[in-house]
Amino acid sequence: MRKSGGPELAALRPQSRPEPAALLGWYDAHRRTLPWRAASGAQADPYRVWLSEIMLQQTTVTAVQPYYARFLARFPDVNSLASAPAEAVMQAWAGLGYYSRARNLHACARTVVAEHGGRFPATLEGLLALPGVGPYTAAAVGAIAFDLPAAAVDGNVERVISRIYRVEEPLPGAKPRIRALTQALVPARRPGDFAQAMMDLGAMICTPRRPACGVCPWMGPCAARAAGDAESFPRKAPKKAVPSRFGAAFVCVRADGAVLLRTRPPEGLLGGMDEPPGGAWRESDAMPATVELLQEAPFDAPWRLAPGGVRHVFTHFRLELAVFVAIVAPDFAAPAGIRWVRRADLAGSALPNVMRKAVAHGLAFAGGAEPGAA
DNA sequence: CACGCGTGGTC
DNA sequence: TGACCAAGCGT
Known part of the structure; x- marks a missing residue:
């Protein structure tokens, strides 16, 4: 151990800069194989990346897998999805939850076909303007499918970053700060792999409970690891009781x-x-x-x-x-x-x-x- | 900006 | 078993 966990260990002060190269090296060795991921070094299909990102919003990988396979078999490209009746899309989504995603998905496919010639826009602004595509999804699709140096900040990244920098401000207020801290780490080379590596790190190492700090490629720079209180981040605003x-x-x-x-x-x-x-x-x-x-x-x-x-x-x-x-x-x-x-x-x-x-x-x-x- | 919006798994 | 969690977005 290099430091005590005393109050002098201020937030926003990591042990050292978290190096993207260290994370990418770990990713190359330990990345998950997922059906929507291109092979290492191969170019990703924007339609598949987009479809997977929409399905994965607030939804576990386990729950998405069978839906993704069926959906892709039934709607193999953006044109087939755009020309499908709404009932067919809702039926294919039934059981997955958050059904506005399915309505927006369909509207988005029709927009891509009608206004972009059947190709997803390759800019953050273009992606962000699509129905159902917010800041996270635009950055994820932009980085993974188009190599844009965008920070895709999801729940995993919020957890990783809030621990490394020991961000004391609770979510959601801390989002802008976490976004800025993440953006500063995005490498010019392999931004898509960096985005996916952050998510794999959050899913496999920097987990909500009992994080595996001992095998983390960023254990060196992590302030929460040094303080021994990683599990207490990210701080969150108290929730309301459900009626x-x-x-x-x-x-x-x-x-x-x-x-x-x-x-x-x-x-x-x-x-x-x-x-x-x-x-x-x-x-x-x-x-x-x-x-x-x-x-x-x-x-x-x-x-x-x-x-x-x-x-x-x-x-x-x-x-x-x-x-x-x-x-x-x-x-x-x-x-x-x-x-x-x-x-x-x-x-x-x-x-x-x-x-x-x-x-x-x-x-x-x-x-x-x-x-x-x- | 706080809230509405599903579901299944975990401890 | 209740509480929390999981690759957010729209309003």
Whole structure:
């Protein structure tokens, strides 16, 4: 150890300059092999880089992998994505979450085709102007696909940099400072590898808990490592408690197994995604009485409460859904704005996971309760 | 600029 | 099991 961790160890004062070469050397030896990454030294495809970066926003590599493979097989280039119907894009995204990303992805592909001749702009300003592309994604695509010396600052980089410099200011206020500190490290050569190396370092070594400082290529310059408090960075503003909301889902099943679904409005929570009809969600401490929930039924049918219900956690609230089931005759007409979806077509619908759970819960009850009833 | 916006894994 | 986390963006 070279220094004590006393208060004289000020923030923004690393042990020494973190050398990009040391990080790149580590990256060449230990980089992860990921399906959207070009082989070492090979040129990356902007479409694939962009697609992966959008999918990876606030989403783990593990969750993205199968979606990326399916999505790329179905939409192999920006032209095929741009010409696809919105429903096909939403269906391919269903289950991945943050559905505005899918809407913006589609809009972005159409913009690239309509306004840029099918090629992604090769400047930060051009990229930043695209729907769904913010400062991070513009820098990542710019650096990885176009060799621009841009600082791609994501959660990994915020963690790495805040530890090296022991940035005391909590996020998100510290973002501008961290961005500047990162930009000062971006090398003129291999800026794309530098961006990916920073992310690999954050994912493999400089992890949120129990960072592997002993094998870190930047352990020398890291001020938090010297102070022994790396795990306490980055500082973060306290979060608000998440409230609970309660509501009802109405799963109407036809004798042949078809289910009534509707599509949510394009904006807002689960925008543009499918769902069984449901009532308003109320913020409360407990589930409202059954008779009260039943008043929100979208149409008249022999509704029965399926025991158990569905729990789901969103970013900013917890949801508990009571599930009502009705089994109706083969000639039951779909009300306006609602459509019959055959059982075999459910998998191909744009049901977000919470609604997939609600439908499954209702079908399980219907199947066990009154098979074939009309 | 604070908030809205999904989901699954981890401890 | 609740709290936190994971390659942010739009408003």
